[in-house]
Amino acid sequence: MDLKEIQNLIKFVSNSGVAEVKLETGDIKITIRTTLEGNSPDITYVQQAPMQQAIAAAPSSPAPSSPVAAVPSDENSKYITIKSPMIGTFYRKPAPDKPTFVEVGSTIGKGDVLCVVEAMKLFNEIEAEISGKIVKILVDDMSPVEFDQPLFLVDPS
Structure with a gap:
């Protein structure tokens, strides 16, 4: 390790x-x-x-990390990236028999649940910190994700 x-x-x-x-x-x-x-x-x-x-x-006090950050790419410069706040497994649905939280083209508001990240048998709902429209979903359902890994591209306009 x-x-x-x-x-x-x-x-x-x-x-x-x-x-x-x-x-x-x-x-x-x-x-x-x-x-x-x-x-x-x-x-x-x-x-x-x-x-x-x-x-x-004793790690220095971690800076508060926001799961929202701008994407540096030129064609995606107008979009905002929503990132994973933790390591775990990414789920697009609340349960296997339920519909997905969001799809490409979905309009989201601040506080809307976008996905679930399971970590150590705890299911953590990831909420939007911005309003906008989902442009791209960057992770496949049931895939492992890392801390700070991009999950969604959102058009804030």
Whole structure:
């Protein structure tokens, strides 16, 4: 497990509202504890089993991340990208037998549910932070998504 994966895991845990996560893979053990009140910083312990050494890392307070960002591409410069606020599995429907939340061409308003991202058996509804029209859906249903991965292109006009 490299540093980038550990950082992504820390971001995921701090955004999920979970108090503690323990992960053991091979000879690496990771424990991430967060406070729900936000009174103290997140503390991460990474331990390699054969060496029995622990490394404590207190990440700097993460900047509030917004799942909305502008797309740099010229032809898409007028569109806004809605990104995943967490790592998980992307679902376009609330349940397999239900219709999709949005389609290309759907008009959305601020607060409308666009999709669900499942993370650690928790289904998190992703809501629109802007109003507009869905131009493109960038992820297939039931696909894994990364933190900050683009999900939708929205025309705000």
